[in-house]
Amino acid sequence: MYLSNFDEVKFPMKNKNHSSLVIIDDDVDLLDLLSAFFRQRGYKVSTFEDARLALDEIESKKLIVDAVISDLKLPVMSGLDFIKRIRTFNSVLPIILMTAEGSLEIAVEAIEAGAYDFVLKPLHVPQLLISVQRALHLNSIQAENANLKNLFNEQDFLGLKGIIGKSAGFKKAMELARRVSSSQASIIIFGESGSGKEVVAKAVHELGERKSGPFVAINCSAIPENLLESELFGYAKGAFTGAVGNKLGLFEEANKGTLFLDEIGDLALPLQAKLLRVLQERKIKRIGENQYREITARVICATHKDLKKEVEKGNFREDLYFRLNVIPIYMPPLRERKEDIIPLSEYFLKKFSLLNNANIKGFTKNAIKRLESLAWKGNVRELENAIERAVVLSNSEFVDVDDLPDLEVESLETKNLGEPKSNALFSINTIMSLEDMNKKYIEFIFKKNGFAKEQTAKELGIDRKTLYRKLKEPETSEVLLQ
Amino acid sequence: MILAKDTKLKYLNRRIDEIEQLKNYCLLIPENINNLELFASIEMIGHKLKGNGSTFGYPELTQLGLAIEGAAKKLDLEKLRELNLKFEERVRNYLRLLNDI
Known part of the structure; x- marks a missing residue:
């Protein structure tokens, strides 16, 4: 044929x-x-x-x-x-x-x-x-x-590649990272999840004398306590069932470099004691071994928790807290450094366009407004995910509002009333009366529903007339009545 | 890979040209002092035939190409004449079969 x-x-x-x-x-x-x-x-x-x-x-x-x-x-x-x-x-x-x-x-x-x-x-x-x-x-x-x-190389901050941010809060954190990079002092980085604590830790590593050494990162909350100990300290052959060979711990792997312990606030108390000893003596002992080994890694810790409060609650050792808290660096959440949202968004847009072979040139004006108005509860990580999603879903050369995830509830306006981490309506730093709280709650639901009175009344479980009356009360925010 | 009839016809007709070239080289070799160049040209024809015969659906031609290349390297004129006869016979046979379809 x-x-x-x-x-x-x-x-x-x-x-x-x-x-x-x-x-x-x-x-x-x-x-x-x-x-x-x-x-x-x-x-x-x-x-x-x-x-x-x-x-x-x-x-x-x-x-x-x-x-x-x-x-x-x-x-x-x-x-x-x-x-x-x-x-x-x-x-x-x-x-x-x-x-x-x-x-x-x-x-x-x-x-x-x-x-x-x-x-x-x-x-x-x-x-x-x-x-x-x-x-x-x-x-x-x-x-x-x-x-x-x-x-990656286009971005440059303090001589470091791929570090993006121009807000005062970001610059302050990075400047502090630069200043402490050459010192031996303990550093702890505070910041919400996804705010870029690891970026700060990497900056300290890259700007310091240890930059030619390894940067080893571990999330302490992601690994069960018993495994974490063997991850950090390593073990000798036969130390326990399944220990068929010697294993280097992360302290040793990070020799002459930096060990970044993320979410240190979630570290179990017995391990906190061991970590304190390591930080003080600069020596470790592998599980199942009697021999001490010197470590040369610089340890940088980070947490999203308020360690002082954790100490008060008895969840975190006070001595370790003082040992770590020599130079605290605070990385503000993304909603507090609004100027970084667009540069970061543009960076992620380029990155994901390249990765997905998508010919996306930028954002529409409305998309930019939208990006700036969202609270980004998950911070930079959430922004990155949102941009990746937008790049994948977008049908045009410019990402529009419709391509962005529906995060209305988390808009900045709403967040101004609330504590993002706990998803509460507002922080209870000051005691307020039940009546004030009642008004704040009505404001919250009203804004959440885009000032739609009928939907707000329905959600609050009151009739529309009651809502009108409540909204007309002199104490109610003027903004709501515009 | 099944090839179009035209592609095969074109391929085989080009081989007929090569067969004529080979005959000509075989005639020239005894009279030519620089016959090494002629052997080299024959070797190249054999080499190409070795490389393309099977691709066009004629593994026998690949085998013949290999033999022609080898005989040219050995400067074996008698063998080359013999192989060229076989080459011609095979190609004409393939052409006949193709034209009968």
Whole structure:
């Protein structure tokens, strides 16, 4: 049976590709065959019988190419020489060599010279197609990687890459991080979950003398107590059932570097005692061992909890609190550093556009207003997730309000009344009368419902007339009556 | 991979041209002092045939290509003449079969 085209049953042409291929072979039959095969699959194909001509076109950038398929044995310039010349100005272009000489030595030589793959003749064209697809995939990953690196390097704060923020609160935290980076003093970073405590810790690490050492981070609340101990201190072979070999603890892994203990406020009391000893003596003992080992890692702790209160409640050791609280750094929540929302959003937009191959250029004015008006209870982490979602869902070149998550309840206006962490309506730092609290609650529900009286009355379980009366009371906020 | 009839016809007709070239080289070799160049040209024809025969659905031609390349390297003119006859016979047979369809 002969088909007018290549066998569609065996090689379906779904997912047509629009990449550019250069095929070099002095065998005109193969050149025609491969050219037709790849063109039918959507590839843009340029063919050459002479590698020098292909080289000139690529080097002069007359030809933008995503991958090259070249024969090894060519009359004027061999496939190997072609690769060597290409590599002098382009280190990433995938080149697949074809040859009828099936020796291992030649294959090794080709790969060493920079070939992506080596395909034997007689060609099995589908195999070649797979090789090309893989090469192009690798190429796209490399390009993406390079773009992300560029994006990361664009950001610069205190000489550090990828640190974004221009608010006074952020700058204050980072400036303090810079000043303490060269000292040996204990640092504890306070801030809500997702506010960027690890960014501060990394800044201290990067700006200090330990930057060439490792930065090891662990979230103390994420690991059960018994596992956390072995994670931190390591263990000796046979220390307990399942300890089949020696294991380095994170204190040792972070030697000459920094160990970042996040959510230290969630550390169990027995481990707090052990941590205090380590900080004081600068020595650790692996579980199941008697030998002490010196540690050189700098320990930076962080928590979203009010440790002073935890001490009062008996949940946190006072001596450890004083040991840690030498230099406290406070990273404000995102709602208190509104100026950072847009630079961060733009950064995440670029990052996720690159990762998702989405051509999204920015935000609409309304989307910007919306981003600035939200409370971001989950802070930068929540903002990042929201932007990722928007990039994935957006149908246009600009992210609009509809692409952003529905976080109305958490708008800043609402948050001004409330304590974000506890999701309460407002902080009870001052005692207020039941009547005042009643009014505040009505205000809260009224704003939450976008000043819709009917819905507010329904939610409060009162009739509309009662709501009107309550709203007209002189103490009720004037804003509500506008 | 199933190829179009036209593609195969084109391929085989190009082989007929090569067969004529090979015949010509075989005639020239005894009279030519620089016959190493002629052997090299034959070797190249064999090399290409080795590389493309199976791809176009003719594994026998790949085998013949391998033999032609080897005989050219050994400067074995008699063997080359013999192989070229086989080459011609096979190609004409394939063409006949194709045209009968």
